[in-house]
Amino acid sequence: MPLPATPIEGRIALRGQTEDLEAIDRPRGEATAADALSSSPGRYLIVERGGDSRRLALTRQVTHLGRGFGATLQLEDPGVSRRHALVVQRRGSVRILDDRSANGTWVNGRRVFDAELHDGDVIVLGRALLVYRELLA
Numbered sequence: 124m125p126l127p128a129t130p131i132e133g134r135i136a137l138r139g140q141t142e143d144l145e146a147i148d149r150p151r152g153e154a155t156a157a158d159a160l161s162s163s164p165g166r167y168l169i170v171e172r173g174g175d176s177r178r179l180a181l182t183r184q185v186t187h188l189g190r191g192f193g194a195t196l197q198l199e200d201p202g203v204s205r206r207h208a209l210v211v212q213r214r215g216s217v218r219i220l221d222d223r224s225a226n227g228t229w230v231n232g233r234r235v236f237d238a239e240l241h242d243g244d245v246i247v248l249g250r251a252l253l254v255y256r257e258l259l260a
Contacts, residue, residue: 171252202249
């Protein structure tokens with residue numbers, strides 16, 4: 124299955140605190156001064172939508188990603204399963220786990236069922252594009 128060429132178009136509902144960021148169109152792992160100035164230290168998922176970016180702080184041990192109402196990050200896209208993936212923080216690392224999704228979970232262009240996330244990793248769920256960010260103190 125080919126990767127989507129465009130970010131999600133439509134509504135993205137983010138549960139939790141979010142704020143606008145500049146669009147991310149830079150190579151994996153390349154941060155800008157705006158990232159450091161606009162964000163507190165921590166772990167984040169940056170959600171791309173058209174020219175817009177939204178930030179979700181990963182403050183829970185488990186973050187549910189999907190189209191369903193129970194998802195922490197609710198992505199309204201028919202290509203995203205109701206329970207699509209989980210982001211799990213444990214023992215100093217962050218992993219993404221596919222939750223038996225229909226269209227798969229993709230990290231840096233590879234379909235994964237379980238993968239450790241690193242700063243700048245690009246995650247694709249359906250047509251939704253997310254970037255994992257780790258900002259150190």
